Amino acid sequence: MRGPLLLMAGIGLFGLLDANSKLLAGDFSAAQAIFLRHAVLLxxxxxxxxxFGWPGGPLRTAHPWLHGLRACTMLTAGLTFYVAVRYLSLADAYLIFFTAPFMTLILARVFLKERVPRAAWLWSGVGFCGVMIALAPQLGEGGSLYGFACALLGTIAYAANITLNRSLRAEPGIARLVLWPSLFGVLATGPFAATYWAAPSAVEWAQLLLNGLLAGGATILLALALRHSSPARLAPFEFIALPLSVTLDLVVFGNAPGIEVILGGLVVVLACVMSERAVSRARQGIPPGKA
Structure with missing residues (x-):
């Protein structure tokens, strides 16, 4: 359970990061917020x-292209989710995010050639249906399509990042996992941050810098989780973001969940439990249908 526990801790930090970003999104551009996030990490x-010398292992890598692609997916996910929570509640944005396990299973099967039990596919599909149960009323009532599109793009980038992290699991240390995306993020967003810079207050400076700490902690926990478990095993546990996002929406922003979110969430939780059971049984060599 080490991998799933690390993943859930990382998801928790991502939830706090997104809540903090939503508080900032009305006053600061995505470029400025993401620039400072990566500058703090760097x-x-x-x-x-x-x-302290050389903590975190070496910085050089034998897989520069994979690290470059990972840096691009991390930057894309950060920018698009920052924009998404400007237009959507946290719960709505995370409803889109819950398609990530399904995307991760596909990418793990196609690019990593990892075996995914048939039952895991089935239950991930059930989880996706739970997402749609919760999301359909929002789309029907004219919710922000731009916000939903940004959340979807961020989810695709997140799923790709999960897969790339797994591909890099053999490299020792975590320093390179922080260095290359942080350096790329600073260079890519720096000119836009300077163009659209807004002067923060002391409290806002603290919030912007906190984003960097939360993002760094979440990134490291996510990378460590994938060194202990496969994407297929971890995918269902990403659904823990549902109760987290609902709680943050209620406590921080005063948004109570609708009945459709609760119903969809129950479906998602069931799918999470059953998918994990299917993956565990397959790893133990238990044939489908056996007790």
């Missing part, structure tokens, strides 16, 4: 390595 890495 500064922490440089500072720690300067103070």
């Amino acid at each position: 500064g922490l890495l440089i500072g720690l390595r300067g103070a």
Whole structure:
């Protein structure tokens, strides 16, 4: 259970990150927020390595193209989710995010050639139906299509990042997993951040810098989770973001969930439990249908 526990802790930090981003999104551009997020990560890495030697392992990599692609997916996910929560409630944005396990299973099967039990496919499909149960009323009532589109693009990028993390699991240490996306993020968003810069207050500076810490912690936990478990095993546990997003929406923003969110969530939880059971049984060599 080490992999799933690390993943759920990372998802928890991502939830706090998105809630904090939603508080900032009305006043600061995505470029400025993401630039500062990556600048904090880069500064922490440089500072720690300067103070304590070489923590986190080497920086050089034998897979530069994979790290480059991973940096692109991380930046895409960060930018699009930041924009998405500007237009959507956290619960609505995470309803789109819950398609990530299904996408992850596809990518793991196609690119990593990992075996995915038939029952896991079935229950992931059931989980996707639960998402649609919760999402359909929002689409029918004219919810922000732009916000939903940004959340969908961010979800695709997140699923790709999960797969790439698994591909890089053999490389020791985590320093390179922080360095390359942080450096790329700073360089890619820097010019746009300077163009659309808004002066933060002291409290807003703290919130913007906190984003970097939350993003760094979540990224490291996610990478560590994928060193212990496959994407197929971890995918169902991503659904823990549902109760987290509903809770944050209620506590921070005062948005109570609708009945459709609760019903869809129950379907998702059932799918999560059953999919994990199917993957566990397959790993133990238990044939389908056996007790």
